Amino acid sequence: MEFVDGLPPIHPGEFVREILDELEISQASFAKRLGISPARVSLVVREQRPVTAELALLFGRAFSQSPQYWMGLQATYDLKMAEKKLRGRWRKVRAVVAKGRGSSMRSPQKSA
Template sequence: MRSSRALSSIGPVHPGEHLAEFLDELEITQYRLAKDISVHPRRINQIVKGERAITADTALRLARYFGTSPEFWMNLQDHYDIDKARAALGGRLESEVKPHVA
């Protein structure tokens, strides 16, 4: 797992990059994947290009197809979303949100 320092230098990695790696390693085209998991090819293309998030529906389909868990795909998406939000907030989080003291 990358450190937060590594994230700041290269930015968050969209889950589509991981999906593209799976496809490359297994020599599967985006079109073949889309047909095999019964989704429109555009959905896969948009995910691979980082233009679309992985939904629970897509995570379930990818998990069944690749023999992974749906949580694997959802965690990739969640980590990406959190990293993007952290980068967008920058230092404002510490100044705008004061921790609750019991």
């Protein structure tokens, strides 16, 4: 299957596994440092659970990266999996608003 950017989906758990292997830190030890269960880390590493916002904060802190980095990895993975599931059907959807034209939808406002 050809993906929009040509790359297959990569679960964030693969990145966690590679970092832990490189640092020679066990999943159990890593989980203890984060204050979460080893099972939770294991499920992410085995690509059976997503990186949640909470985990993004913890992973970001532990690996000196931003939480946005981890959320971005998860969002990219999720979009590619959705693309795979839809098998190109999404490309056939006709736009309601032409590219370059705004819409009446507003972005959420930041509170003062």
